[in-house]
Amino acid sequence: AQKVTQAQTEISVVEKEDVTLDCVYETRDTTYYLFWYKQPPSGELVFLIRRNSFDEQNEISGRYSWNFQKSTSSFNFTITASQVVDSAVYFCALSSNAGNNRKLIWGLGTSLAVNP
Amino acid sequence: EPEVTQTPSHQVTQMGQEVILRCVPISNHLYFYWYRQILGQKVEFLVSFYNNEISEKSEIFDDQFSVERPDGSNFTLKIRSTKLEDSAMYFCASSESGVYGYTFGSGTRLTVV
Numbered sequence: 001a002q003k004v005t006q007a008q009t010e011i012s013v014v015e016k017e018d019v020t021l022d023c024v025y026e027t028r029d030t031t032y033y034l035f036w037y038k039q040p041p042s043g044e045l046v047f048l049i050r051r052n053s054f055d056e057q058n059e060i061s062g063r064y065s066w067n068f069q070k071s072t073s074s075f076n077f078t079i080t081a082s083q084v085v086d087s088a089v090y091f092c093a094l095s096s097n098a099g100n101n102r103k104l105i106w107g108l109g110t111s112l113a114v115n116p
Numbered sequence: 117e118p119e120v121t122q123t124p125s126h127q128v129t130q131m132g133q134e135v136i137l138r139c140v141p142i143s144n145h146l147y148f149y150w151y152r153q154i155l156g157q158k159v160e161f162l163v164s165f166y167n168n169e170i171s172e173k174s175e176i177f178d179d180q181f182s183v184e185r186p187d188g189s190n191f192t193l194k195i196r197s198t199k200l201e202d203s204a205m206y207f208c209a210s211s212e213s214g215v216y217g218y219t220f221g222s223g224t225r226l227t228v229v
Contacts, residue, residue: 035218044220044222050217103149104151104161106158
């Protein structure tokens with residue numbers, strides 16, 4: 001069965017601190033895709049990144065970086081020098097390459113509060 | 117940039133009434149989805165639709181739910197007889213391939229009173 005675990009329910013930091021959001025996944029598929037989405041207080045789901053299972057290179061986009069470790073089934077997300085606008089719920093999600101479904105399996109989300 | 121459009125943004129309905137949530141996916145996308153998020157909880161898969169039929173549905177998607185793609189552009193979710201516990205944000209998503217990325221609509225907040 002596929003599963004995504006985000007063990008941190010809530011994180012609170014002070015502006016300019018670095019913060020890492022953890023994501024651990026389970027799947028038996030050899031080809032799969034991992035995603036991070038941001039859900040600000042306005043409620044929409046904002047796509048941040050997609051990573052496929054064959055690409056273990058870390059990625060950096062501005063203040064955001066992602067660390068994919070296949071050996072530990074983790075896909076962690078770090079925000080460097082956090083800002084108040086980063087306050088949101090962040091979801092990690094998993095999709096397989098199997099069949100005609102390809103649905104997203106979601107973690108419970110981590111609520112990040114960045115305080116001034 | 118192409119968008120997935122959902123209407124209405126907010127709907128209030130009385131328990132037992134039928135509601136239809138509407139979505140216009142991106143035109144060249146082939147995979148369509150409905151997800152649900154009860155307030156403060158995680159996003160849950162409801163149903164996926166490919167090649168004009170349901171490809172998978174979750175246990176949440178019981179006989180009260182149905183989906184249609186009536187005219188090649190709209191993708192609708194119907195709840196036949198709403199219950200209080202159907203109150204949630206409903207997200208429509210579409211994907212060209214199902215794995216290279218999903219575009220989500222901004223959601224419909226359904227409130228059942």
